[in-house]
Every structure is written in structure tokens, then in C-alpha cells.
Amino acid sequence: MPKIVLSGCNGRMGRAITDICAAKSDMQIVAGFDLNAVSLSDYPVFSHPAEFTGDCDVIIDFSNAALTEELLAFCLSRHVPVVICTTGHSPEQLAQIQAASEQIPVFRSGNMSIGINLLMDLLRKCASVLGEDYNVEIVEAHHNQKLDAPSGTALMLADAVSEALPYDAEYVYDRHERREKRPAHEIGIHSIRGGTIVGEHSVMFCGRDEVIEIKHSALSREVFAVGAVNAAAFLAKQTTPGLYNMSHVIAAQ
Numbered sequence: 521m522p523k524i525v526l527s528g529c530n531g532r533m534g535r536a537i538t539d540i541c542a543a544k545s546d547m548q549i550v551a552g553f554d555l556n557a558v559s560l561s562d563y564p565v566f567s568h569p570a571e572f573t574g575d576c577d578v579i580i581d582f583s584n585a586a587l588t589e590e591l592l593a594f595c596l597s598r599h600v601p602v603v604i605c606t607t608g609h610s611p612e613q614l615a616q617i618q619a620a621s622e623q624i625p626v627f628r629s630g631n632m633s634i635g636i637n638l639l640m641d642l643l644r645k646c647a648s649v650l651g652e653d654y655n656v657e658i659v660e661a662h663h664n665q666k667l668d669a670p671s672g673t674a675l676m677l678a679d680a681v682s683e684a685l686p687y688d689a690e691y692v693y694d695r696h697e698r699r700e701k702r703p704a705h706e707i708g709i710h711s712i713r714g715g716t717i718v719g720e721h722s723v724m725f726c727g728r729d730e731v732i733e734i735k736h737s738a739l740s741r742e743v744f745a746v747g748a749v750n751a752a753a754f755l756a757k758q759t760t761p762g763l764y765n766m767s768h769v770i771a772a773q
């Protein structure tokens with residue numbers, strides 16, 4: 521049974537994962553990391569990874585990008601695989617994740633649902649067929665407590681489209697000061713924040729006289745929590761360092 525350490529354990533996703541693991545007999549959370557080191561469940565909570573000296577097989581991280589460097593240092597020193605679900609990383613933090621994956625198994629995905637990962641294949645297909653003739657715009661909507669924008673998922677979707685386009689796309693997040701026609705080679709990415717929206721992503725391919733819109737709605741956080749627990753079970757078994765994502769987990773199922 522994999523022993524999990526849950527980073528960001530007292531947050532919205534941390535609590536969703538704690539509930540899922542409590543109902544499973546083949547997963548055990550042995551400790552949590554959180555800014556506020558209060559134990560809300562039956563495992564101890566530490567405010568810094570280095571304070572944890574017990575055994576663990578895998579870490580699941582749903583905290584904040586500010587913890588990434590410290591978390592990776594812990595994972596590297598203990599040689600523990602890590603499932604990074606946190607979003608909002610800087611280019612430097614992404615480089616640290618890449619460097620860590622050369623020494624230990626690291627999983628990273630901005631969205632742990634099967635649906636979004638299936639949708640990425642559809643987007644690659646659309647982009648390769650529609651090419652230059654269709655403008656790509658991405659709209660994401662989330663709850664009013666979300667700290668980062670655009671969402672990690674929106675960036676992941678833009679990357680999937682971009683990989684399949686016949687040109688180098690520029691990501692544009694704000695056009696409010698623009699006084700010019702839309703250049704062809706850009707992907708517009710737009711963020712809505714309000715209420716308790718769990719996560720909505722829509723990708724529009726806008727052509728002459730038609731629009732193709734591919735949309736995903738997450739209806740509860742459980743969909744991300746189940747994906748993260750499956751990814752942790754997968755990663756705990758990996759012995760080869762590397763950067764893994766949902767496509768590897770889906771292929772292994």
C-alpha cells in the first residue's frame with residue numbers, strides 16, 4: 521500500500537484527497553504539509569517538508585508554487601517521487617521541476633481529470649486540420665478564491681493547440697489597450713473568476729462563417745482528486761526518473 525504525503529493537505533483539494541484516501545483500503549496518507557500545521561485528520565501535519573522524517577512512497581502536491589523549490593529539495597534528498605498538481609509556476613520553477621525529473625520520477629499536470637486529457641487529443645487534431653484559417657481563443661472560469669491566472673489547464677490546452685499549429689503562436693492575455701485587428705498568429709487566453717465555479721474551460725476555433733467550441737466542465741473537485749490518487753499509485757511504481765503526465769497514467773490503465 522503506497523504511503524502518501526499530502527502537500528497542501530488543509531486546502532480545498534487537500535481535503536478532497538483526504539476524504540478519498542479515507543474511503544480506500546489501498547492508499548494511506550502518512551503525513552501532510554501545510555502553511556498552517558494543524559492536523560484536521562488522522563495524520564500529522566508539518567509546515568516545512570524537512571520536518572517530516574518518516575517513510576513515504578510518493579508525494580501529492582496541491583499547495584502553492586511558492587513551496588515548489590523546498591518541496592523538490594525534500595523529494596530529491598529522500599529520493600521520493602512527486603505528483604505536482606499545483607499550478608501558477610514561474611519559468612524558473614518549471615525549470616526546477618524539469619531538473620528534478622532528471623533524478624527522480626516527477627509527474628506534473630495542470631488538470632487531473634480524464635476529460636481534459638482526452639480533450640487535448642481533440643485539440644491537437646483540430647489545430648492540425650484547421651491550421652491558419654481559424655483563430656484560437658481559450659476562455660476559463662474558476663471560483664473567486666483561485667490565486668493564479670490564467671489557469672494551469674488553460675496554458676496546458678494552449679500548449680496542446682500550439683504544438684499542432686503550423687506557426688509559432690503568441691499567447692495574448694489582455695487586449696484592453698489594443699487598437700488593431702487581431703493578428704492571425706496568436707492564441708487569446710481569458711480568465712473569469714467568480715463564486716464557486718469549480719473549473720470551466722472552453723477552446724474556440726473561429727473561422728469564416730463557423731465556430732467550433734470544445735468545452736469541459738468540472739462539476740466537483742472529486743474528479744481532480746481521483747485523478748491525483750491514480751497518478752500517485754502509478755508514480756509510486758516508477759523506478760526511472762522522468763517527467764510523467766496523465767497520458768502515461770491513462771496508457772498504463
Ligand SMILES: NC(=O)C1=CN([C@@H]2O[C@H](COP(=O)(O)OP(=O)(O)OC[C@H]3O[C@@H](n4cnc5c(N)ncnc54)[C@H](OP(=O)(O)O)[C@@H]3O)[C@@H](O)[C@H]2O)C=CC1
Pocket residue numbers: 527528529530531532533534553554555556567581582583584585586587604605606607608629630631632633668672744
Ligand atoms: N492539477 C489539478 O487538477 C488541480 C490543480 N489545482 C491547483 O492546486 C493548488 C491548490 O488548490 P486549492 O486546494 O484549491 O487551494 P487552497 O488554497 O484551498 O489550498 C492550498 C493549501 O496549501 C497551503 N499553502 C499555501 N502556500 C503554502 C506553502 N508555501 N507551504 C505549504 N502550504 C502552503 C494553503 O494554506 P493557506 O490557506 O494558509 O494559504 C492551503 O491550505 C492551486 O495551485 C490550484 O490551481 C487545483 C485543483 C485541481
Ligand SMILES: O=C(O)C1=N[C@H](C(=O)O)C[C@H](O)C1
Pocket residue numbers: 607630631662666667670671672673674718719720738
Ligand atoms: O484552482 C483550481 O480550482 C483549479 N486549478 C487548476 C488549474 O489552474 O487549471 C485545475 C482546475 O481547473 C481547478
